[in-house]
Amino acid sequence: MDQKGNKEEIKKFVIKLVAITISIIVIINVTFNTIFADKLSAINMIFSLNEKENIDLIKNKIRHELREGIKKDTILNNEDKELLINLYNKIKKEIESTKIN
Numbered sequence: 101m102d103q104k105g106n107k108e109e110i111k112k113f114v115i116k117l118v119a120i121t122i123s124i125i126v127i128i129n130v131t132f133n134t135i136f137a138d139k140l141s142a143i144n145m146i147f148s149l150n151e152k153e154n155i156d157l158i159k160n161k162i163r164h165e166l167r168e169g170i171k172k173d174t175i176l177n178n179e180d181k182e183l184l185i186n187l188y189n190k191i192k193k194e195i196e197s198t199k200i201n
Contacts, residue, residue, distance in 0.1 A: 148154050169175050176184070 149158070
């Protein structure tokens with residue numbers, strides 16, 4: 101009876117182990133698909149930039165965003181303006197310092 105009880109305990113343990121393993125796999129798969137699937141498609145598009153259709157798609161997207169930005173009254177917020185001015189001034193100083201007199 102003792103060995104039969106051990107077999108039953110082992111059988112229950114294996115069934116629980118399989119059920120937990122399958123549920124963990126399902127949870128990981130669902131999480132991966134909901135969080136990372138859209139990001140992976142964007143990454144795949146970037147890696148396939150050598151295809152003409154993808155290049156045209158990206159060019160059209162950039163053009164569309166530029167048109168939408170031009171329609172707005174202000175394109176940049178104050179922080180972006182300050183950053184661009186500082187970058188411009190720094191580049192200007194570097195160019196002036198490299199001029200040959």
